[in-house]
Amino acid sequence: MIGHATATGNGFADRLAAIYRKMLLHPSYRLLLLLAGAPVTVIVYVAHQLLKSKSGYTRIVEETRNKLLKSGYMDELFMEAKDQLQRKHRFFEQTVSTEQTAREAKQIAARKFEETVQAQLKERLSSESGLKVTFGETYHSLAMNPFFMVLSVIIGLPMYLLMAIYANPYVKYIVERLFMAIFVIFGVAFLVFTILYISPMNPAANLLGETATAEQIATFNHLYGLDQPYLVQLWNTIKGILTFDLGKSFAGNENVTTAIANKFPVTLTLTFISTLIAVLIALPIGILSATRPNSFLDYTFMFIALLGLSIPNFWQGLIFILNFSIKLPWLPATYNPDNWLSAIMPIVVLGTGLTAAVARMTRSSTLEVIHEDYITTAKAKGLARRHVLWKHAVGNALIPIITVIGLQFGGMLGGAAVTEKVFNISGIGSYIVDKQFIPDIPSIMGGVVYTAITISIVNVIVDLLYAFFDPRIRSKMKQY
Amino acid sequence: MTNPSITKQEVQFRLKSSQEYGQASFSGIVSLALAIVLLLNSYVPSTGAFKPAVLIASLAYFVFTLLQFGVWALIRRDLIRSGAIKRSTRSLGYVLLLSLLSANIFIATSAFQLVKVKKSAAYTLAAYAWLTTVLVFAVSALNLFKPYVANGFLTGMFLLIVAAVLQLAALLLIARHADKAVLPRWMWAVAAVLLLTSVSGNLFALFLGLLLISKLRDKGHTSGSKLGEVVERLSRSSTSMLGLLFILFLLTLSITSYLTFDYGMAIANNYSLILQSPNLAYPLGTDNFGRDLFSRIVFGARISLVVGLMSTFIPVVIGGVLGAISGYYGRHTDNVIMRALDILYAIPGILLAIAIIAAFGASTVNLILALSIGAIPTYARTMRANVMLVSTLEYVQAARAFGASDSAILFKHIVPNSIAPMIVKSTLTIGTAVISTSSLSYLGLGVEPHIPEWGNILKLGSAYLETHAYTAIYPGLAIIALVLSFNFLGDGLRDALDPKLD
Numbered sequence: 001m002i003g004h005a006t007a008t009g010n011g012f013a014d015r016l017a018a019i020y021r022k023m024l025l026h027p028s029y030r031l032l033l034l035l036a037g038a039p040v041t042v043i044v045y046v047a048h049q050l051l052k053s054k055s056g057y058t059r060i061v062e063e064t065r066n067k068l069l070k071s072g073y074m075d076e077l078f079m080e081a082k083d084q085l086q087r088k089h090r091f092f093e094q095t096v097s098t099e100q101t102a103r104e105a106k107q108i109a110a111r112k113f114e115e116t117v118q119a120q121l122k123e124r125l126s127s128e129s130g131l132k133v134t135f136g137e138t139y140h141s142l143a144m145n146p147f148f149m150v151l152s153v154i155i156g157l158p159m160y161l162l163m164a165i166y167a168n169p170y171v172k173y174i175v176e177r178l179f180m181a182i183f184v185i186f187g188v189a190f191l192v193f194t195i196l197y198i199s200p201m202n203p204a205a206n207l208l209g210e211t212a213t214a215e216q217i218a219t220f221n222h223l224y225g226l227d228q229p230y231l232v233q234l235w236n237t238i239k240g241i242l243t244f245d246l247g248k249s250f251a252g253n254e255n256v257t258t259a260i261a262n263k264f265p266v267t268l269t270l271t272f273i274s275t276l277i278a279v280l281i282a283l284p285i286g287i288l289s290a291t292r293p294n295s296f297l298d299y300t301f302m303f304i305a306l307l308g309l310s311i312p313n314f315w316q317g318l319i320f321i322l323n324f325s326i327k328l329p330w331l332p333a334t335y336n337p338d339n340w341l342s343a344i345m346p347i348v349v350l351g352t353g354l355t356a357a358v359a360r361m362t363r364s365s366t367l368e369v370i371h372e373d374y375i376t377t378a379k380a381k382g383l384a385r386r387h388v389l390w391k392h393a394v395g396n397a398l399i400p401i402i403t404v405i406g407l408q409f410g411g412m413l414g415g416a417a418v419t420e421k422v423f424n425i426s427g428i429g430s431y432i433v434d435k436q437f438i439p440d441i442p443s444i445m446g447g448v449v450y451t452a453i454t455i456s457i458v459n460v461i462v463d464l465l466y467a468f469f470d471p472r473i474r475s476k477m478k479q480y
Numbered sequence: 481m482t483n484p485s486i487t488k489q490e491v492q493f494r495l496k497s498s499q500e501y502g503q504a505s506f507s508g509i510v511s512l513a514l515a516i517v518l519l520l521n522s523y524v525p526s527t528g529a530f531k532p533a534v535l536i537a538s539l540a541y542f543v544f545t546l547l548q549f550g551v552w553a554l555i556r557r558d559l560i561r562s563g564a565i566k567r568s569t570r571s572l573g574y575v576l577l578l579s580l581l582s583a584n585i586f587i588a589t590s591a592f593q594l595v596k597v598k599k600s601a602a603y604t605l606a607a608y609a610w611l612t613t614v615l616v617f618a619v620s621a622l623n624l625f626k627p628y629v630a631n632g633f634l635t636g637m638f639l640l641i642v643a644a645v646l647q648l649a650a651l652l653l654i655a656r657h658a659d660k661a662v663l664p665r666w667m668w669a670v671a672a673v674l675l676l677t678s679v680s681g682n683l684f685a686l687f688l689g690l691l692l693i694s695k696l697r698d699k700g701h702t703s704g705s706k707l708g709e710v711v712e713r714l715s716r717s718s719t720s721m722l723g724l725l726f727i728l729f730l731l732t733l734s735i736t737s738y739l740t741f742d743y744g745m746a747i748a749n750n751y752s753l754i755l756q757s758p759n760l761a762y763p764l765g766t767d768n769f770g771r772d773l774f775s776r777i778v779f780g781a782r783i784s785l786v787v788g789l790m791s792t793f794i795p796v797v798i799g800g801v802l803g804a805i806s807g808y809y810g811r812h813t814d815n816v817i818m819r820a821l822d823i824l825y826a827i828p829g830i831l832l833a834i835a836i837i838a839a840f841g842a843s844t845v846n847l848i849l850a851l852s853i854g855a856i857p858t859y860a861r862t863m864r865a866n867v868m869l870v871s872t873l874e875y876v877q878a879a880r881a882f883g884a885s886d887s888a889i890l891f892k893h894i895v896p897n898s899i900a901p902m903i904v905k906s907t908l909t910i911g912t913a914v915i916s917t918s919s920l921s922y923l924g925l926g927v928e929p930h931i932p933e934w935g936n937i938l939k940l941g942s943a944y945l946e947t948h949a950y951t952a953i954y955p956g957l958a959i960i961a962l963v964l965s966f967n968f969l970g971d972g973l974r975d976a977l978d979p980k981l982d
Contacts (some may be wrong), residue, residue, distance in 0.1 A: 092883050180822070183819070183822075184822055184823055184826045185826075187820075187822070187823030187826075188823055188826050188827055190823075191823055191824070191827075192827070192835055195835055195836055195839045196835070196838070196839050198839070199838075199839030199840060200840065200841075201838075201839065201840075201841065294496070306964065306967050306968070306971075307960070307964065309911075309963075309967060310911060310915075310960050310963035310964040310967055311960055311963075312915045312918055312919055312922075312956065312959055312960070312963075313919065314918075314919060314922045314938070314942075315938065315952075315956035315959065315960070318938075318942050318945060318952050318956070319953070319956070321945065322945050322946075322949050322952075326945065326946050410826075410828050411828050411829070411830075413828060414827070414828020414829065414830045414831035414832075415828065415829075415830045415831075415919075417830065417831070417834065417923065418830070418919045418922065418923060421922075421923060429831075432831070432834055432835075432838075433834060433923050433925070435838075436834055436835075436837065436838035436925070437838075439838040439839065444834075444835060444838050448827065448831055448832075448834075448835050451827075451828070451831060452826050452827050452828075452831075455826060455827075455828065456826050459826075
């Protein structure tokens with residue numbers, strides 16, 4: 001913002017310099033910027049020092065400081081600070097030693113002195129134009145030079161990429177969000193690995209049985225790298241997650257990533273379909289309830305929704321099997337990928353909680369929006385009820401609902417294990433549960449981390465989605 | 481409508497603003513629904529006959545439902561005609577109180593509210609305290625039909641009777657005297673007796689005792705305590721009071737079951753009684769080892785409540801402290817804490833619990849820890865948002881100007897004022913914790929299989945789904961009832977504590 005205002009002359013260089021200056025204000029971006037363009041930074045730094053001494057900036061700073069010191073200003077500040085401290089201690093009835101008071105007073109005085117120096121310097125520099133040289137301005141003056149421009153692009157390409165990202169608020173937001181997601185993914189890998197590493201369980205003994213000799217156990221541990229130090233194992237695991245090669249599972253000797261790749265789509269498809277159906281059912285119910293608050297219809301819907309939240313998945317699954325597979329032979333009790341009828345019950349069971357949560361959220365958020373002033377305005381304008389509801393209310397009520405859907409999707413993916421066990425689905429959840437008794441470390445690791453990665457990606461998408469849905473978030477993005 | 485001088489809006493307003501009218505319609509509908517469910521269950525399709533016991537219960541429910549609808553119509557007429565309920569209509573509430581004999585607490589609770597014109601928090605609490613004790617007594621009395629009872633059964637039942645009588649006396653005294661601005665001095669004795677009876681786990685009595693004491697100490701100087709205000713607001717919603725009633729009923733039952741129930745019935749195998757259908761001695765039947773399902777569910781309540789409460793309490797404390805520090809200090813502290821918690825937040829609760837249990841083995845303690853760790857980030861986020869809001873208020877600045885230390889400001893001024901949303905959130909998530917507990921037990925990852933926990937009972941029962949479905953249905957109903965109660969209570973508390981309503 002400031003950059004745009006002060007920019008003059010060569011358009012492109014001005015824009016670049018403005019971005020450069022703005023990034024220097026932000027501590028973490030400053031560090032990244034200076035590091036990414038290290039060769040350029042060195043050049044700019046040298047030029048900056050040269051410019052400063054040439055323009056006499058350093059000399060003026062010294063002059064101002066000495067003048068102030070000579071005038072006895074420092075002592076004056078020191079006495080003032082000491083007096084204030086003593087009065088403060090008397091008021092709070094604290095007893096503080098004289099040395100400590102003196103030390104504190106000295107610190108306060110030094111801080112105030114520096115402030116005054118800077119203030120005077122600023123005043124003087126603004127009166128004598130052409131003297132003020134900052135790091136950013138040195139870059140600006142250098143960027144005017146085409147030769148420097150070409151050279152800096154060659155040697156400092158990463159820096160310009162960073163600046164390009166920073167220049168566009170949307171790109172910047174997306175990149176920051178992705179960076180966070182990557183951080184979280186590494187964190188999850190680290191956390192899950194550490195939990196499994198410090199586990200007192202002994203997979204070798206569990207797998208080889210009671211009769212295994214110490215030698216056999218040592219061979220097993222060596223084979224799977226369990227005898228290596230913590231950091232080496234951690235590094236191997238993270239490398240494995242990134243390269244989709246987590247090695248062989250302890251039991252069954254199958255490739256973990258292949259097994260997960262076979263099972264994950266099943267869970268993901270079921271979860272996705274039930275999310276879709278749940279949202280399609282829950283949104284109209286929530287809106288209907290919100291338009292008739294405290295009516296019989298509203299109470300009934302919300303009671304059913306609360307009931308849906310309170311039913312454990314496995315019990316609901318069992319009751320469904322009892323009624324629709326055993327008593328009435330309508331649907332098969334176990335899941336079979338070739339028979340779509342068998343997917344109905346798992347989808348309904350998985351989606352019940354989400355439907356309930358979304359319906360409740362839709363109701364409360366629509367109710368909140370309906371009472372906003374702009375809805376009253378829209379009604380006062382004489383717009384039709386339907387128009388006000390769909391055009392003005394629902395659109396704005398959607399934002400918290402999207403958040404809930406994103407959160408619940410993650411919960412569903414994690415909680416699918418129970419439903420998968422009930423309907424005998426060979427998905428990722430039941431895979432993890434089957435493997436945990438040993439515990440088969442690579443399989444659990446892979447299952448949990450890949451699920452968490454999927455959830456992180458979904459959350460990124462949700463965040464980006466509502467950044468583009470909500471004009472308030474968009475304008476906030478541009479401001480900062 | 482019948483009275484042409486008032487408009488439709490006025491009628492609507494009169495009906496909507498009357499607490500008794502809402503409660504009467506609610507209890508009528510719920511009781512009708514239960515009567516229909518009982519009727520359907522009493523019918524045996526294979527023989528075409530009705531089970532006599534269930535049929536009688538269903539008929540009793542129908543009778544009281546009809547009475548309730550009659551009273552509902554009278555209330556409606558009174559309200560439309562005069563805007564107030566007549567004394568004669570209110571006295572019909574005493575007739576409805578008889579529904580307690582058929583265990584119809586929906587009609588009974590609304591009748592308690594109907595008979596009293598001016599309802600105070602103390603009266604509501606006293607009525608619910610007495611109801612809880614009576615219900616626990618009735619359920620414990622079912623043990624009489626068993627071949628043998630626990631050693632402490634007689635003592636336990638005697639104590640329950642004493643508690644019920646004392647609480648009834650307290651209820652009558654409070655109904656007569658609690659509306660006075662200054663309570664008579666002998667109320668100290670009533671409060672002490674109530675506190676004594678709350679040892680059974682009847683927290684209604686505890687709250688009531690505390691309420692009376694605060695009112696006695698107050699001597700009419702202030703308008704009332706915060707607790708009384710919350711109870712009064714909460715009692716306007718029938719569902720949340722019923723939820724609280726069920727939770728405290730289970731709590732009291734699990735505490736008194738140490739005396740009145742025989743643990744042997746729940747865990748000792750008895751091969752002569754395998755898979756019995758529900759009968760008087762075994763009200764919910766027996767399982768595949770001949771163990772009494774009713775006793776098992778009663779003992780399971782203890783585990784479910786303990787695990788649910790603990791796995792909510794631990795993350796509330798840890799997450800609350802982290803969130804408070806994060807929200808108060810801000811900047812780098814905030815960044816470090818919240819980013820670390822973001823990692824925890826990315827793993828779904830159940831999945832994290834499975835990973836932790838995989839690493840440390842399945843046991844009750846590990847289960848509580850596993851569920852607790854996964855819930856920390858949500859509480860930390862809630863607390864952080866509240867603390868950030870409260871720290872900008874004037875009284876915090878005032879405290880700072882007086883030279884209070886950071887920890888004093890944070891824990892004396894900010895935390896007590898940002899705790900309400902945490903209470904609401906924790907109530908709503910205890911239900912989730914109960915579901916997670918039973919789900920993990922169902923997967924074989926939770927409570928040890930030999931302990932009668934609801935998930936474990938259901939897991940065993942699910943093997944007999946085709947032949948003896950009740951072994952899987954009843955524990956599931958218990959889970960749903962408990963979770964639903966917590967959800968209702970949480971919703972009610974949110975409305976009662978919502979600062980927006982002030």
